[in-house]
Amino acid sequence: MKTCKKILALALSLMLMATAIAGCASPTGANPPAAPADGTSVPAPQAPADAGPKKETLRVITYFAGSDQWVPVWKEVIAEYQTQNPHITISDESVPTAGTNDVFRPKMNADIAANTPTDLALYFNGSDAKPLLDSGMYVTWESYLAADPAWNSQFVDGALPAGECEGQLISLPYIGFFEGLTYNAKIFRDYSLDPPDSWENILKAVEVLAKTDIIPISTSLLNPTVSIETMVLAEVGPDAQKKIADPSWAPALDRFKVLYEMNAFPKDAATLADADSRPLFVDGRAAMSFNGSWVLNSLRDNPDMRIIAVNPPPGSSGTKGAIVAGFGSGWYMSKQAAQRSEESLKFVKYMCSPEILSRFIQVGGSAAMKIELPPDTEPVLLSATEMVSAASSMSNPIDAQMPREAFNKLAKDLIYVCEGEKTSIELLEEVKELIASAS
Amino acid sequence: MVLKNKKQALLFLLPALLFISVFLIVPLFRTVYYGFTSWHNFSPNKTFIGLENYKKLLNDRVLWISIKNTGILIVGVLIFQIGVSMLLAICVDSIKHGMRFFRTVYFFPIVISATAIGLMFSLIYKYDYGLLNYFVTIFGGEREVWLTKERAIFMVLIPVCWQYVGFYFVVFLTGISKIPDDICESAALDGIRAWQKAFYITIPLLKDILVSNLVLVVSGCFRVFDMVYIITGGGPMNSSELLSSYMYRKAFMDYNVGYASSIAIVMIILGLALTGVMRTLANKIQSE
Numbered sequence: 001m002k003t004c005k006k007i008l009a010l011a012l013s014l015m016l017m018a019t020a021i022a023g024c025a026s027p028t029g030a031n032p033p034a035a036p037a038d039g040t041s042v043p044a045p046q047a048p049a050d051a052g053p054k055k056e057t058l059r060v061i062t063y064f065a066g067s068d069q070w071v072p073v074w075k076e077v078i079a080e081y082q083t084q085n086p087h088i089t090i091s092d093e094s095v096p097t098a099g100t101n102d103v104f105r106p107k108m109n110a111d112i113a114a115n116t117p118t119d120l121a122l123y124f125n126g127s128d129a130k131p132l133l134d135s136g137m138y139v140t141w142e143s144y145l146a147a148d149p150a151w152n153s154q155f156v157d158g159a160l161p162a163g164e165c166e167g168q169l170i171s172l173p174y175i176g177f178f179e180g181l182t183y184n185a186k187i188f189r190d191y192s193l194d195p196p197d198s199w200e201n202i203l204k205a206v207e208v209l210a211k212t213d214i215i216p217i218s219t220s221l222l223n224p225t226v227s228i229e230t231m232v233l234a235e236v237g238p239d240a241q242k243k244i245a246d247p248s249w250a251p252a253l254d255r256f257k258v259l260y261e262m263n264a265f266p267k268d269a270a271t272l273a274d275a276d277s278r279p280l281f282v283d284g285r286a287a288m289s290f291n292g293s294w295v296l297n298s299l300r301d302n303p304d305m306r307i308i309a310v311n312p313p314p315g316s317s318g319t320k321g322a323i324v325a326g327f328g329s330g331w332y333m334s335k336q337a338a339q340r341s342e343e344s345l346k347f348v349k350y351m352c353s354p355e356i357l358s359r360f361i362q363v364g365g366s367a368a369m370k371i372e373l374p375p376d377t378e379p380v381l382l383s384a385t386e387m388v389s390a391a392s393s394m395s396n397p398i399d400a401q402m403p404r405e406a407f408n409k410l411a412k413d414l415i416y417v418c419e420g421e422k423t424s425i426e427l428l429e430e431v432k433e434l435i436a437s438a439s
Numbered sequence: 440m441v442l443k444n445k446k447q448a449l450l451f452l453l454p455a456l457l458f459i460s461v462f463l464i465v466p467l468f469r470t471v472y473y474g475f476t477s478w479h480n481f482s483p484n485k486t487f488i489g490l491e492n493y494k495k496l497l498n499d500r501v502l503w504i505s506i507k508n509t510g511i512l513i514v515g516v517l518i519f520q521i522g523v524s525m526l527l528a529i530c531v532d533s534i535k536h537g538m539r540f541f542r543t544v545y546f547f548p549i550v551i552s553a554t555a556i557g558l559m560f561s562l563i564y565k566y567d568y569g570l571l572n573y574f575v576t577i578f579g580g581e582r583e584v585w586l587t588k589e590r591a592i593f594m595v596l597i598p599v600c601w602q603y604v605g606f607y608f609v610v611f612l613t614g615i616s617k618i619p620d621d622i623c624e625s626a627a628l629d630g631i632r633a634w635q636k637a638f639y640i641t642i643p644l645l646k647d648i649l650v651s652n653l654v655l656v657v658s659g660c661f662r663v664f665d666m667v668y669i670i671t672g673g674g675p676m677n678s679s680e681l682l683s684s685y686m687y688r689k690a691f692m693d694y695n696v697g698y699a700s701s702i703a704i705v706m707i708i709l710g711l712a713l714t715g716v717m718r719t720l721a722n723k724i725q726s727e
Contacts, residue, residue: 102692109480109481109694110481113481130480131480131481134482134484135483221675222672222674222675266566266567267566268565268566268567268584268586270586270588270675270676271584271671271672271674271675272566273672276565276567403479403694404692404693404694405479405689405693405694408688408692408693409693412674412677415674415675415676416676419676421676437477438479
């Protein structure tokens with residue numbers, strides 16, 4: 001009896017430990033062969049000729065989650081893919097990415113740190129790609145594109161370099177974006193104001209609207225990412241914009257102080273989340289807002305919504321028509337997935353086909369592939385097309401060109417400049433220090 | 440001793456020990472090490488930089504704001520959680536009917552997650568459509584920005600206190616119920632008044648429970664994170680940042696893991712020091 005109890009206790013303890021350890025197993029089931037330390041493109045193993053399609057689960061992470069505008073299309077296309085390929089199960093690990101609630105970057109970084117990257121990731125380019133490249137866990141795409149010239153030729157000119165990091169194409173650019181100043185033309189008509197296509201017109205509109213119930217510019221000073229990106233580019237132009245935290249950026253930050261003192265922003269802008277500032281503009285309670293292409297879907301139903309480039313203020317060194325635009329995200333494929341089978345590549349090719357991509361672009365953004373849009377496009381999207389096609393230059397956003405900590409400092413501490421507790425030069429020096437310590 | 444065989448006892452302790460080692464002890468030692476490194480973006484490369492992170496901490500204005508706010512939080516919860524919960528427990532104990540009702544009502548916020556409470560209070564404080572401003576406008580007032588630099592931390596303190604008052608209330612109430620009836624009855628025969636009973640009988644006899652609650656409350660302050668994160672995001676101008684929220688921001692928003700680890704170590708040291716002080720005080724009080 002005593003021995004029996006001992007065996008039972010031992011068995012229970014072992015079961016508990018086994019359960020705990022089971023959680024650490026590879027999520028895809030079978031352990032894939034280890035990725036080689038060098039070389040970036042990995043040949044997939046060939047399946048035996050007589051074998052049917054092998055069941056496989058693809059772990060995919062994207063930002064098509066939460067309130068993201070592309071979620072319905074994403075759900076549709078992966079459902080269709082699984083119907084067409086019954087042996088494939090898409091394990092959708094998508095998480096939202098939005099301002100202060102960005103859980104996407106932490107999850108990606110945690111996956112890398114834990115050596116459990118998803119098979120495929122639609123993740124950011126620019127400085128966000130660096131940790132992925134450094135990890136050595138992801139393939140580069142050059143050889144895959146070279147092996148399929150027809151697929152390669154479908155990408156628009158200039159799209160692919162956006163996926164490069166240190167000269168290697170680690171990400172396959174997908175949906176592009178643009179940023180600008182959105183405004184409600186009806187409010188401008190109602191108050192006999194000229195469109196905000198110049199700094200003088202913006203100031204005039206702020207002066208008039210600040211005396212009314214209309215919020216002149218709806219922006220969050222808790223996380224003013226788009227506002228800073230567009231204002232800096234307008235102030236210094238595309239060349240100086242690449243000189244990160246250059247003192248020449250200071251006047252752009254000072255212009256926020258001017259606007260802040262004119263009561264241009266919501267009264268609670270300092271604690272207003274980006275997601276909360278947006279409805280103020282969408283609902284017609286604010287006249288202007290610095291926005292990106294990802295917001296246009298929510299403006300489509302209003303025929304008075306427009307988006308324009310922020311033009312250089314007088315005395316600045318900016319260039320007229322310069323916009324922040326590019327392909328800020330793209331597809332990453334893990335070496336483990338590439339080694340396991342060709343299914344991950346097949347799925348990427350399905351996603352990066354003009355037919356599928358055009359379904360995403362009808363919701364918002366610009367395409368990295370040659371697609372055709374339907375003729376009945378809404379006014380706000382037309383103004384966007386006009387802005388992009390008339391752009392004198394397209395620059396990467398500054399947040400993609402500097403370490404995250406440094407950009408967060410710039411964005412979060414802008415309020416100190418507005419409140420006069422810090423000068424713009426002091427803030428830029430602090431940002432530079434962070435850049436130096438991160439490199 | 441239930442288990443006379445030490446081997447059996449060890450066998451049963453092993454899984455828990457393994458869990459604690461893997462998920463607590465090892466990460467703790469690694470955090471100490473990371474605090475001495477420059478580690479950005481969760482990159483595989485870390486550089487040992489000695490005390491640089493700690494030197495930087497000394498000049499970090501936000502760290503000092505966080506420490507000050509954590510101090511405000513500790514004082515606030517000592518007054519409002521311990522004080523109010525004890526007052527409520529004494530009041531509820533003195534009523535003849537409805538004790539169960541009050542116990543349930545006061546305990547209820549404990550079962551709601553801190554995130555839900557944070558969201559609820561963030562909606563209450565909203566300038567545009569918040570409940571507070573709704574009432575202000577009903578009474579003819581002007582809408583107000585509630586989360587200002589000066590009062591943001593106090594606005595966060597309200598839900599933090601509100602959530603846990605019920606917990607300490609129940610603990611105090613249980614303690615009061617253990618006070619022997621004959622003491623109270625003999626005091627009643629001597630004509631003791633309610634406030635005299637509270638000050639000369641109830642509170643002195645609750646000394647042990649009071650000490651435990653004080654230790655729990657102080658150590659709990661270092662864990663407050665979700666309320667700040669949701670209600671103010673640490674703003675405006677870092678005015679409501681706590682050590683926990685600042686550490687999270689540095690690690691998971693700025694990806695400066697080395698620096699965040701050094702903040703975590705400061706948190707641990709401060710927490711241990713304060714708990715030590717509380718324990719010394721507790722021993723002193725108990726020995727009196």
